[in-house]
Amino acid sequence: MARSKEVQKEYAKTLFVNNNFTQKEIAKRVGVTEKTLSNWIKKESWQTLKKSMLTTKESQLSALYDQLENINNEILTRPIQRDIPDVLLKPVKVKDAKGNEKLELPPINPEDFPIRVGNVATTKDADVIAKITASINRLETEASLGDTVEVCKKLIQFAQQIDNELAKKITDIADAYITSMLK
Secondary structure, eight states: OOHHHHHHHHHHHHHHHHSOOOHHHHHHHHTSOHHHHHHHHHHTTHHHHHHHHHSOHHHHHHHHHHHHHHHHHHHHHSOOEEOOOGGGGSOEEEEOTTSOEEEEOOOOOGGGSOEEEOSSOOHHHHHHHHHHHHHHHHHHHSOOHHHHHHHHHHHHHHHHHHOHHHHHHHHHHHHHHHHHHHO
């Protein structure tokens, strides 16, 4: 591939991954056909790279922490439900002093019955909390593709200040590494 094609491809990749331009707009800016651009996007998995850039670790962690907070708030504010037998919740006929019949609920003290659902996590709640916590832990300890791309960009920018030829070599190596991560 000629050097100008490589430059066009890198420019197209930057426009595709970092912006919301249509393929038609990118092809026009870069000076290639839409078919060529489409082939580059498919062959080199630019769509996956774009998704990884948009779905940052920080945004995922923020969403997971929000979910965890919502679950915990729901647990803390849910009404307490007692395990009162159904038979005690049905009205019974009683006669007053004059012999008139009426329906009344039997006198019960809800505090005498165990809590069925309360302000503690149920088994289902605990399972969801454990899964969210595991996802948070995994995100906090693993480097994503987006993180790798960001580190590579910063390294290349740093190298450009020192030696432009070295920066070009680092760019080629970083691209190869990132491409290998996509497969």
